[in-house]
Amino acid sequence: MYKLNYGQKNLINFNDSNEVVEAIGYLANQRRGLTITAESYENKWGTELRLNFNNIDGMPSALRQAISAGNNSCIARLNNNEFVRTLITEFGFDSGSVQNAHQIRSNIPINYLDDFDRGYGLT
Known part of the structure; x- marks a missing residue:
């Protein structure tokens, strides 16, 4: 259901849609x-x-494999226009540092909510 590969340089590869939604969570x-x-x-x-x-x-492995070192304002970063654009346009993420998890979760189909919740709870 979801796209599994993002970007050319910093390629993000998910194995299945469940992993995509876990990463969104x-x-x-x-x-x-x-x-x-x-x-x-x-x-x-x-x-x-x-x-x-x-x-x-x-951090889920698909994201971890695509991150690079941070700078003085963060410990790590992910540069991938295609993936970030998808987060904003399809899932309801906002630019900046405040995300509305309830709004983002409302964009997830019911059959993937367990994946979202699992990702949200990763520590």
């Missing part, structure tokens, strides 16, 4: 210290959409 939890940013730089092709993390404990 993980990202929806405020304990991650997740901030979604859009950055534009001169001499670049366009805007870079990023997930910045202050906590990666329990």
